[in-house]
Amino acid sequence: MDIKQSNTDTEIKQRVFFALSDPGRYKIISMLYHVGHEMGCNELNQHVEIDKSTMSYHLRTLREIGITNTRTQGRQKYVSLNIEKIENLLPGLLKLL
């Protein structure tokens, strides 16, 4: 039945669920998933109405969990979902958002 998993795996799952438990982060993740490509932080900010420092805080959380990638170009930062990692860990989760 393979119920027992490595703690680490379960812990990462829990962090992903944690990420999705906050309205702001849920919107960020959902939007990144549905648009299907990276977005500038500022662009994200226009869609998800939260203070820019709060946005930055949440984006850091997502980065630290490991479910987003960030690319810097000039003074802009582009965020994208690490879909492969999420799908590998929790296949089918993203399409539920």
Place this chain on the structure above:
Amino acid sequence: MDIKQSNTDTEIKQRVFFALSDPGRYKIISMLYHVGHEMGCNELNQHVEIDKSTMSYHLRTLREIGITNTRTQGRQKYVSLNIEKIENLLPGLLKLL
């Protein structure tokens, strides 16, 4: 594409993710799902090692989110997962645990 959903639906999803973000609750939910039948609180307590009042606290949270059912028989209480509700809201989620 049906991206937009009722707030309520998304809010409930977020609460389910919240439920799964805590190690204790994750274990409770995962165990209830994998054993496939209701369990007495005490029985649950033997598997998930947390103080009985903490257990009660978490079980209340799950009940309030609406993802568990509780049946009282004598002085025992039996908890089961509201699988239908979870599957209806987030199909396929449970098998990822």
Place this chain on the structure above:
DNA sequence: ATAATTGTTTGATAATAATAAAACTATAAA
């Protein structure tokens, strides 16, 4: 060089959440 833009970090605060001991309720057993 100065100013504007894009984001991060710090610091303070408020809000939520987790934990556990102790008191409590209800049922069942002795």
Place this chain on the structure above:
DNA sequence: TTTATAGTTTTATTATTATCAAACAATTAT
């Protein structure tokens, strides 16, 4: 009736999170 069991609630405490203003850093535009 007393005692034990099963679980909840209350109270207190601590830990974690979320929020935002202000200061900061880096880049680009004027």
